[in-house]
Amino acid sequence: MDKKQFTTQVLEAEKSLYHIAKSILGNDDDCADAIQNAVLHAFEKLHTLRNEKYFKTWLTRILINECNYMIRSRKDQVSYEDYYDTRTMAQEEDYSEVFEVVMGLEDNYRVPFVLFYVEGFSVKEICQILKLSQGTVKTRLYRSRKLLKEKLMGVYGYAE
Structure with missing residues (x-):
């Protein structure tokens, strides 16, 4: 190349x-x-x-x-200045609830979720990127969806 x-x-x-x-x-x-x-x-x-x-x-x-x-x-x-500036910026900017919920996920769940659903990587590619087994990646994607569903139900008040 x-x-x-x-x-x-x-x-x-x-x-x-x-x-x-x-x-x-x-x-x-x-x-x-x-x-x-x-x-x-x-x-x-x-x-x-x-x-x-x-x-x-x-x-x-x-x-x-x-x-x-x-x-x-x-x-x-x-x-303290960086913390205060970041906190002020977050209050001034209009982030969607979904973005905030996704960013609130633990790294173990957020990174595979973003790689799969936002960036369009396949499970196999995520396995290579994160050096995890296919089962682990699938489990983390499942759990991230479940956590997002629970948190978003709380935000929007939907019942199953």
């Missing part, structure tokens, strides 16, 4: 990468940093890509690793 093909494929995956990073990190600035670092690492390690048709899956795995690294390195290091 040459530089032009790499650039084209990264641009095609840009929106998907943002959704995945947003589902893990939540903060737009952190998302941009994670995506930038993931693309840089992917470019540096492009020679390790075995099959070009799996480029998006490979790049997504790099992004998830980068997001997890950012979470580990910044754990318990939120300044």
Whole structure:
């Protein structure tokens, strides 16, 4: 794969990468940093890509690793100003209840849910990206749907 093909494929995956990073990190600035670092690492390690048709899956795995690294390195290091600004922004912006409920899921359920339902990855691709068994991915998708249903019933007041 040459530089032009790499650039084209990264641009095609840009929106998907943002959704995945947003589902893990939540903060737009952190998302941009994670995506930038993931693309840089992917470019540096492009020679390790075995099959070009799996480029998006490979790049997504790099992004998830980068997001997890950012979470580990910044754990318990939120300044009061950042907390206050984030809280104020969340109150001012009009997020849908569904988005808030999805973002409220634990990472184990939110990431597979976003990969499958928002980004359109297959269960097999999610298995490769998250390095999980097919049964585990299916179970997490089932549980995330069940949790969303329970929480959204509470929000909208529907009864079964």
